[in-house]
Amino acid sequence: MAQLDQAPGSGSGFNPLEWLGSQLGRLVVSVLVPGVLFVVLWQGFIFLRDSEAPQYLIAIIAIVWGVGGAAALYFVSNWIIERLGPEWTRRLQPFVFVGPAMAILAWYLAIPTLRTLWLSFFDRTSDNFIFLDNYIDIFTDPNLIVVFRNNLLWIVFGASLSVILGLLIAVLADRSRYESLAKSLIFLPMAISFVGAGVIWNFIYEVKDISAPQIGLLNAIWVGLGGEPQAWTALLQPWNNLFLIIIVVWLQTGYAMVLFSAAIKGIPGDLIEAARVDGATEVQIFFRIMIPYIWGTIITVATTIVIFTLKIFDIVLVMTGGRFGTEVIATAFYRQNFTNRNFGLGSAIAIVLLLLVVPVMIYNLRKFGEEEAFE
């Protein structure tokens, strides 16, 4: 309807036929273009699903189809919107821009969260409503209590070690001539997958019989010092968890270090110089000036690492598969859903994980509020 006000040609008077023709043409084109796009994308999907073509060909087509398809959808929907006249363009364009993102977020995060909450009140097959029974199970089943104990170990040792080591290295490297090389080496594990890290560390923890040469680095050192070969990740529960935690400390200390390093470089040089002139020792400078100055960064890094540690999954799955008392929340969740097929209990575990993260969510929202107020 909005087209009416711009339809009549200038001066020549209103010609209904011509108007209809031009509108019809527009309409046909407007339907045709998205239609063609849809058919092309659909054919691509069918091809990728069923094709027996050589793999490199599928790879190229898949990438072009996926990447190009997403961009083409925006072009076409914007193209349609812009034909509706300025008024409607102005009204609808924001939704063309923001709509796909919102649809995907709703589909993949918001609605599933609600559905998981709903499923957590049902039994293993999702047929009978049992309300809080799954949650009662979580907090009474001894196997599941071990899971929470382990996650606590992960947070207490994993998160704090990463933060402390990251801070220490950042401060020390800041005074070293080889700063960037040292930082690259420590940061490097960030690029390694958990599965890859699992192989690397399994190899370090490898145990052989006392009569054979030890090929695992840790046992080689241990036996060299006169000890018996140990199966580090299986014995001495719950402390075997620490050997898994070390891996994650190795992986994420670099992350903490980089953020701390940037924060430390933000401390005004004058401030530290003034303290030195007043006779402060380096240790005093560290605790009285650096720590308070970068406290905000420390909190941010710590919360990020705590969330990350709460959700730890791959390392445990690859290293022990959750055996020997090393199960954590995310692996327990995976086992309930995909091995035991207990969807109710699995969902409840996911909800508990979410509840543990909520305090951090509130913290994030408050931070956002402050930023808005500034604008």
Place this chain on the structure above:
Amino acid sequence: MNTYQARSTALQRFLRAAPVRAIILVICTIWTLPTAGMLVSSFRSANNIRSSGWWTGLVHPFEATQWTIENYSTVLTADGMANAFINSLIITIPSTVIPITIAAFAAYAFAWMKFPGRDLLFIIVVALLVVPLQMALIPIFRLYNDIELGGTFLGTWLAHTGFGLPLAIYLLYNYIAQLPRELFESVFIDGASHFTAFRRLVLPLSIPAIASFAIFQFLWVWNDLLVALVFLGTAPDVAIVTSRLSAMIGTKGEAWHLLTAGAFITMVVPLIVFFALQRYFVRGLLAGSVKG
């Protein structure tokens, strides 16, 4: 940088720096040894690995007979790592580009367009930043089974897109929102539409932010195991490097010559990306929070 600090004599500085340097050296060695051991082992024969520690191989590094690349050829062909490598590329590239496209449009709208519900929607995006992706796995898994998206590339791209979007929108918004207002005013006076402004002005200017998120997402998707296990599965024609490697750990846990070579193959691309674009990666980390 604290380059302007007062300088003492070179000797004094050296003595003061010595303990610091020693500590750094020790830490760096500890941090590098695990990877180095794996890399060295991946070039040793199965027998050598079984009978002696990898460090003994370094005693006579130039004895060419003890080094072999057979592990790599076995892993690439017999264990299907070559296929998995291509599959990883098929998964990772669109899973990086699609969320960037979608997030850039959304971030632009949040930053420079007026529409009802803008603030509320943005708060929802930020809140979703910390929702663990585990929340979504069962419902999406069931949905995928119903609409036959399970085990397809498209399904996995979309899943990675969904899980990556909150961070992508958040990072890109922070960047796009602080572009100078005058830029937009001059473009709009020339009669450009929002779409043109986005394409010609905002996209080119946002390259640094886009690059830093891209590296983040690329490494994340390439290294991911959970999403791939659930949505893509382990069938040989779609399995990616991480799921192949994890299957190998399960079936041949003692075959270190193959596992170390396989692990290195999974690491090659991330390491190249990491070293080539380290600066952007760090910038991305500094720009805000981290993936939820």
